[in-house]
Amino acid sequence: MSDVMLGVPLVEAMAALPVTPDVTQAVTAQQGVLGEALRCCRQYERGLWPAAVFHQLGRNQISKAYSEAVGWVEHAGGLFR
Secondary structure (H helix, E strand, O other): HHHHOOOOHHHHHHHHOOOOOHHHHHHHOOOOHHHHHHHHHHHHHHHHHEEEOOOOOHHHHHHHHHHHHHHOOOOHHHHHH
């Protein structure tokens, strides 16, 4: 959503952020290992459980990782209020 928040195309938004090329490639083209993880996360968020797969992780591991990530974001968001 950084492109929407900044009002610029996604590629331009990613170029302005201090992220690695792997992260940019994952976000803009859903490529590489990070792209696979992002795709899994998006499927999980949509409730498309059969499509929410990442390597050899089981559904419980994916669920736990997602919950931990949401908790981290909520905590980090509180640091900036």
